[in-house]
Amino acid sequence: MASFTLLIPTLISLQFYLLSLAFANVNIDSTLSTADNGVWRSPSAHFAFGFRPFNNDTDPKTKLFMVAIWYDMIPDKTVVWSAKTDNKLATAPTGSQVRITSAGLTLAGPKGDSIWTSNLEGIIVSVGSMLDTGNFVLLNQNSEKLWQSFENPTDTLLPNQSLQPGGTLTSRLTDTNYSSGRFQLYFEDGNVLLSTLAWPSPLKYNSYYVLDASGAASTLVFNESGDIYAKTTNGTTIQPQGSQWNSTDLDPEVNYYRATLDFSGVFTQYYHPRNSTAQPGWKIMRYVPDNICNEIFYQYGSGSCGYNSYCSMEKNRPTCKCPYGYSLLDPSNQFGGCQPNFTLACGADVQTPPEELYEMHAARDFNFPLGDYERIQPYSRQDCRQFCLQDCMCAMAISGGDTCWLKRFPLGNGRQQPISDQHFVYIKTRVIRNFYPGANMELPLSPDSKKEYKAKLFLLGPLIGSLVLNSILLATVALFFLMKPKVKRVPITSSSPLETNLHSFTYETLEKATWNFKEEIGRGSYGIVYKGQLEAGSCHLVAVKRLDRLAQEREKEFRTELSSIGRTCHKNLVRLIGFCDEGMNRILVYEFMSNGTLADILFGQSNPKWNVRVGFALGIARGLVYLHEECDTPIIHCDIKPQNILIDEYLNPKISDFGLAKLLLSDQSRTTTMIRGTRGYVAPEWFKNVAVTVKVDVYSFGVMLLEIICSRRSVLMMESGEEEKALLTDWACDCFMEGKIDVLVENDEEALSDYVRLQKWVKIAIWCIHEQPEMRPTMGMVMQMLEGFVEVPNPPSPFSYVPCLN
Ligand SMILES: *[C@@H]1O[C@H](CO)[C@@H](O)[C@H](O)[C@H]1NC(C)=O
Ligand SMILES: *[C@@H]1O[C@H](CO)[C@@H](O)[C@H](O)[C@H]1NC(C)=O
Ligand SMILES: *[C@@H]1O[C@H](CO)[C@@H](O)[C@H](O)[C@H]1NC(C)=O
Ligand SMILES: *[C@@H]1O[C@H](CO)[C@@H](O)[C@H](O)[C@H]1NC(C)=O
Ligand SMILES: *[C@@H]1O[C@H](CO)[C@@H](O)[C@H](O)[C@H]1NC(C)=O
Numbered sequence: 001m002a003s004f005t006l007l008i009p010t011l012i013s014l015q016f017y018l019l020s021l022a023f024a025n026v027n028i029d030s031t032l033s034t035a036d037n038g039v040w041r042s043p044s045a046h047f048a049f050g051f052r053p054f055n056n057d058t059d060p061k062t063k064l065f066m067v068a069i070w071y072d073m074i075p076d077k078t079v080v081w082s083a084k085t086d087n088k089l090a091t092a093p094t095g096s097q098v099r100i101t102s103a104g105l106t107l108a109g110p111k112g113d114s115i116w117t118s119n120l121e122g123i124i125v126s127v128g129s130m131l132d133t134g135n136f137v138l139l140n141q142n143s144e145k146l147w148q149s150f151e152n153p154t155d156t157l158l159p160n161q162s163l164q165p166g167g168t169l170t171s172r173l174t175d176t177n178y179s180s181g182r183f184q185l186y187f188e189d190g191n192v193l194l195s196t197l198a199w200p201s202p203l204k205y206n207s208y209y210v211l212d213a214s215g216a217a218s219t220l221v222f223n224e225s226g227d228i229y230a231k232t233t234n235g236t237t238i239q240p241q242g243s244q245w246n247s248t249d250l251d252p253e254v255n256y257y258r259a260t261l262d263f264s265g266v267f268t269q270y271y272h273p274r275n276s277t278a279q280p281g282w283k284i285m286r287y288v289p290d291n292i293c294n295e296i297f298y299q300y301g302s303g304s305c306g307y308n309s310y311c312s313m314e315k316n317r318p319t320c321k322c323p324y325g326y327s328l329l330d331p332s333n334q335f336g337g338c339q340p341n342f343t344l345a346c347g348a349d350v351q352t353p354p355e356e357l358y359e360m361h362a363a364r365d366f367n368f369p370l371g372d373y374e375r376i377q378p379y380s381r382q383d384c385r386q387f388c389l390q391d392c393m394c395a396m397a398i399s400g401g402d403t404c405w406l407k408r409f410p411l412g413n414g415r416q417q418p419i420s421d422q423h424f425v426y427i428k429t430r431v432i433r434n435f436y437p438g439a440n441m442e443l444p445l446s447p448d449s450k451k452e453y454k455a456k457l458f459l460l461g462p463l464i465g466s467l468v469l470n471s472i473l474l475a476t477v478a479l480f481f482l483m484k485p486k487v488k489r490v491p492i493t494s495s496s497p498l499e500t501n502l503h504s505f506t507y508e509t510l511e512k513a514t515w516n517f518k519e520e521i522g523r524g525s526y527g528i529v530y531k532g533q534l535e536a537g538s539c540h541l542v543a544v545k546r547l548d549r550l551a552q553e554r555e556k557e558f559r560t561e562l563s564s565i566g567r568t569c570h571k572n573l574v575r576l577i578g579f580c581d582e583g584m585n586r587i588l589v590y591e592f593m594s595n596g597t598l599a600d601i602l603f604g605q606s607n608p609k610w611n612v613r614v615g616f617a618l619g620i621a622r623g624l625v626y627l628h629e630e631c632d633t634p635i636i637h638c639d640i641k642p643q644n645i646l647i648d649e650y651l652n653p654k655i656s657d658f659g660l661a662k663l664l665l666s667d668q669s670r671t672t673t674m675i676r677g678t679r680g681y682v683a684p685e686w687f688k689n690v691a692v693t694v695k696v697d698v699y700s701f702g703v704m705l706l707e708i709i710c711s712r713r714s715v716l717m718m719e720s721g722e723e724e725k726a727l728l729t730d731w732a733c734d735c736f737m738e739g740k741i742d743v744l745v746e747n748d749e750e751a752l753s754d755y756v757r758l759q760k761w762v763k764i765a766i767w768c769i770h771e772q773p774e775m776r777p778t779m780g781m782v783m784q785m786l787e788g789f790v791e792v793p794n795p796p797s798p799f800s801y802v803p804c805l806n
């Protein structure tokens, strides 16, 4: 009896002794922690179990680890398994521990909180072991396997590992991110399938590959020799079908093998030489499907590549490319999809004609066969291209034969395809206009030109021959130069002066229409404006402007200028209906604007709402873009200010008095007008002996934009203590520099709630009032920035400008 009781412990210890020869045992209560670099190796040291970094963070507070098994004798240390719960990778912060208890494997955080367990109930583990096959097992007293990593695979199968129905492989997210990814291998109805997942949910889309075992597959086997096949219920074996799944010589003595469902969705068998002196690295042996780029074809999901990118097989791997004008969303992840380098926008703010914003780039060698929103037929290639250009929804058009497919974002399932005469791709891209041609965003700081300017004044002083107080000198010099600013003259091309549809009115008609110039509705820079009615009783109201101060020698140019004004047609310009040119009388007849001037509205009793103001700014900018960039010959307005913007019954702003500057520019009497009209709006170059360009309008627009934003005049008398607010341009710059833009629109809740636009527009305004004309953006550029198509760089600092000369 005594001998028998003694025998039992001996047998048990003998059994343990034998076991430890076959595998490296890990006893109960053994732990690994993220702090020490400890691992549990297999007896031959081919495989190791332990912590691996999940991210590359160096800060211990954010650094994460995962519990993994990897090939330990190769330089890559390739991970073949990682701990997951419900298909979600278990990540552990610094200070976490893995422990073997009688209940199984547990991963606990630094405070002892459970992160992952091997999830066993009602069993008693007596030992764990890392086997030489790469399988980590938990055994009971009788050396029966209670749990094995082989039965809980992640994305990889190893030789001697098999997958039973119910088992799955889920790809990782990217090459370097071990989180669960977008593809899955699984059993269904006795076959083995590959499907895309509706990431991050577990929903499977249609399969893109089937290992067809006629519904009889019972296991997916990776046998010891390195072969992979499905075993059927009646014992036959079925090889994966595919032209790239070639039978090869297998030699597990020479090579390591692994089969991984890659993050790109391809199920690949790799080999790696065991001999450490050979060239290291995993090589592709065979894979299914043949061409994943073409196999994934489903209305949902992006395909193997991410959205807006297209896929092609290169060197046995899918690779993803961005269409022209697009770039990778995440430059480090080729499979993460592409985004256009621009915003494709529809909506009220965007009224620039599409031809100006976009162009269609032609390509031939790819397709996005799904995701059409229109299919038009018959339709020529040219029409197809044009249709997409015009349609703000359209991102890309494909023309094939006489059919036109219009595509919208996001573009999925993109793939390369052979070039054919039947297939043309048109990609909508932004017209590229640099903010400043030839300059990058690193703009030079503006020199302290205020100082320079003053120096120049003093140099000029002796020329004028009076040594007087600085302020008087300043005014004199200003006057001197105001008398002869140079406006770029544009050669007159038309020989016949009036080839427009302008009416020529007799003086008598207009006298009658205005009830003998009775009802004065305004006094502009160029004369008095009267209300009129062309036909008695009609509702066709007109504004009749009598030009005074027109120099005699300008008579001939009057008609030439009129013809250029008459040719303009834009909804943000006041339309010239006709004119009268009889003897000394020069009269212009305009459409009548019922809501008065912008100045009336903006500085009147009730401030217009933010939305309305936004509409004003956009409309005026559009009108100016037209004058500067879209007319046959650019028209410089020279006197942009709220008094010259009229508002129609639908609150559309319309620029008036354009085209007149040239007529009156050298008129002596203009100087006084100019000084009055320019106060606060005039660009500094007017006071210098330099050419005046369209940039003077940009300057004035900038001042006016600030007025529109802040609903106040550019120059105000302020009470003491608030003097810094007197000059709006100065004050806005100060507020911007100090990051206090909100004080500019105090109490304007709507403006404050549109803060991104508010901030952007203040920046745009500051760019516009830059002292140096060449630093100011063009109106076209201003328009794009207002519409949000182009980023607005921060204006240079320190900032110096001469807002006005008073
Ligand atoms: C991996 O992807 C997941 C899901 O997008 C993300 O939360 C995680 O931060 C990524 N990890 C790394 C290391 O990039
Ligand atoms: C971490 O850095 C290494 C080396 O730069 C890189 O190979 C690896 O992909 C990075 N891992 C992650 C998750 O970003
Ligand atoms: C491979 O698996 C079989 C049974 O599944 C087992 O008998 C054999 O010992 C394993 N081979 C190795 C090298 O462990
Ligand atoms: C593995 O499978 C191949 C054929 O599929 C067979 O020739 C080989 O004998 C198998 N090896 C083992 C160890 O079963
Ligand atoms: C085994 O099953 C497969 C698929 O169902 C079938 O094609 C094959 O003929 C069967 N073989 C035998 C010996 O029954």
Ligand SMILES: *[C@@H]1O[C@H](CO)[C@@H](O)[C@H](O)[C@H]1NC(C)=O
Pocket (backbone or CB within 6 Å): 243, 244, 245, 246, 284, 285, 286, 287, 316
């Ligand atoms: C498999 O064989 C085909 C045809 O012989 C060949 O084109 C292909 O490159 C091979 N695939 C691999 C992965 O070696």
Ligand SMILES: *[C@@H]1O[C@H](CO)[C@@H](O)[C@H](O)[C@H]1NC(C)=O
Pocket (backbone or CB within 6 Å): 275, 276, 277, 278
């Ligand atoms: C490893 O490869 C080298 C050269 O390729 C060879 O000389 C050596 O014998 C190989 N070692 C083994 C263990 O096969």
Ligand SMILES: *[C@@H]1O[C@H](CO)[C@@H](O)[C@H](O)[C@H]1NC(C)=O
Pocket (backbone or CB within 6 Å): 324, 325, 326, 327, 341
């Ligand atoms: C799009 O942006 C990428 C990255 O900024 C750039 O490399 C590429 O040249 C751009 N393409 C076009 C057409 O602007």
